[in-house]
Each structure stands twice: as structure tokens, then as C-alpha cells.
Amino acid sequence: YQLLLGQCQGKMEALGDPASLSKQIETLKGRIAHLEQIYDATEIAQQALTQATTELQRRFSPRISSHAQALFRELTGGRYQQIRLGEDLSLSAAAQEEGTLHSILWRSDGTADQLYLALRLAVCEALAPDAPLILDDALIRFDDARLSSAMTILQQVARSRQVLLFTCQGRESKSV
Secondary structure: OHHHHHHHHHHHHHHOOHHHHHHHHHHHHHHHHHHHHHHHHHHHHHHHHHHHHHHHHHHHHHHHHHHHHHHHHHHOOOOEEEEEEOOOOOEEEEEOOOOOOEEHHHOOHHHHHHHHHHHHHHHHHHHOOOOOEEEEOOOOOOOHHHHHHHHHHHHHHOOOOOEEEEOOOOHHHHOO
16 A cells, blocks of 8 residues: 555656646646637738739739730740630640640740740739849740740830840840
């Protein structure tokens, strides 16, 4: 019996003073309540961001898609007639002879870069019409014909906004 009593007393001492434990429990309950408030606020913020994203897509996506499609058609010499900007901001394009939209992942790196340039130009015009346009080696994977088209488009853009084109090549200056 003494052994059992000693074991129980040891376990009680290991658990700690009941008053101290009650204080720790209250502290933890307060921390949990605070974290639940943060979680709730984060949930509300996430919902607001989702709604704002949806609203931006609804308001700007058609105009951006239409303008990007026209630019992409011009960049590719008319080969690509149709693009689609998905709600998840995924990109698809259809060549004139295809008639079916395919993910940009199906396209060459150069074609993907041309689509991204068209999209960037359209987004800049829709959302930041007075901001300078800064491009860093954005034309590096363009073939000569598409590089020439891109430079023509960038010259047109430069009439209404500052365009800074950084490159490690001399091709761009030769195609002007």
C-alpha cells in the first residue's frame, strides 16, 4: 500500500500544482481565443480577396483578352487568331488552321513568350495606362519576323508611355 501511495504522490507532483495548472489552462484558453480571432479575420480577408479577384476578372478580363488577342495576332503575323484567358488566369491559344484552343504549355517557348508579351501589354494598358513599361529580355526567344513585329508594336506603345527594353543582345536595335 505504501508503494502505491508513493507512486500516486509522485504522479501528482509531476502534474504540478493545481492552482498553477488552472492558471496555465486560462492562459491557453486566452491564446486559443486570440488565435481563433486571427483565423476568423484571415478567413474574412481571404473571402474579400476572392471576391475582389472575381470582380476584377469580370470587369477587366474581356477587355484585356480582346486587346491581347489583337496584339498576339499581330505579333504572330496572323497565325494565331484566338486566345483565351481563363478565370484561373491560364492561357490558351488556337492557330488559324487548328480551330481548337490548346494550353500555352502545348506551344513553343517563343510562342508562349509572344503571348505573354501581348498579355502584359494589354494588362498595362487596362490597369496602368500611365506607368512605364519595363521589359527585360522579353524578346529573346522571338524569331526574326516576330521580333520585327514586336519592335513595331513597342514603338507604337512608346508613343504614349515610356518603354524600357533591357536586353543582352543587339538584335532588337537591328530590327528597328
